Amino acid sequence: VQRWYYNEAVGTCLPFWYGGCDGNSNRFNSEKECLQICGVTSASWPNSPIDACFMKQDVGPCSDYVFSWHYDIQQNECIHFWFGGCGGNKNRFNTQEECEALFFSNYTFVKCMHFLIFKNVEKLLTTCFTSVI
Numbered sequence: 001v002q003r004w005y006y007n008e009a010v011g012t013c014l015p016f017w018y019g020g021c022d023g024n025s026n027r028f029n030s031e032k033e034c035l036q037i038c039g040v041t042s043a044s045w046p047n048s049p050i051d052a053c054f055m056k057q058d059v060g061p062c063s064d065y066v067f068s069w070h071y072d073i074q075q076n077e078c079i080h081f082w083f084g085g086c087g088g089n090k091n092r093f094n095t096q097e098e099c100e101a102l103f104f105s106n107y108t109f110v111k112c113m114h115f116l117i118f119k120n121v122e123k124l125l126t127t128c129f130t131s132v133i
Contacts, residue, residue, distance in 0.1 A: 004028040006038035013038065052090040053103060060087030068092050069099040078103065 003018040005026045013034035018027060028034035057070045057079075064085030069078045070092055078099035083092055093099035 004031050004034040006034055055089045055091035057081050057091065058088045060084035062086040068094065069096050071099055071103050 001018055001020065002015050004013045004015055005028065006012075007014045013028070013031050015031070028037070053071050053073050055070075057072070059081065060083060062084040065082040066085055067080060068083035069080050071077075072079045078093070078096050080096070093102070
């Protein structure tokens with residue numbers, strides 16, 4: 001019978017044929033069920049400004065340093081750093097206010113995402129990051 005499992009390498013749920021015996025908890029009846037439990041990552045919201053919150057501070061490869069700000073998901077706050085002037089990622093802001101305007105105007109949404117991601121870490125680790133058998 002067809003079931004679904006979360007594939008950590010590609011960051012999404014994929015179908016497989018389940019024979020009905022043994023296996024592990026990385027097995028779902030539908031793609032929707034799999035994604036509801038395991039698919040809560042920045043990849044779930046492509047091109048969303050919210051995915052910047054999952055990106056770590058990136059100073060870039062250049063050395064024309066500029067005082068900048070980034071959102072730190074662990075501390076749930078905007079923190080200053082020295083940006084090299086090129087490269088980097090979307091988690092970079094010119095001012096603290098600009099950073100906070102994005103993340104804290106959507107504060108409820110960000111807190112909701114934190115809840116979804118961390119609501120059951122043990123279940124995510126044992127379910128979503130277990131190879132399908």
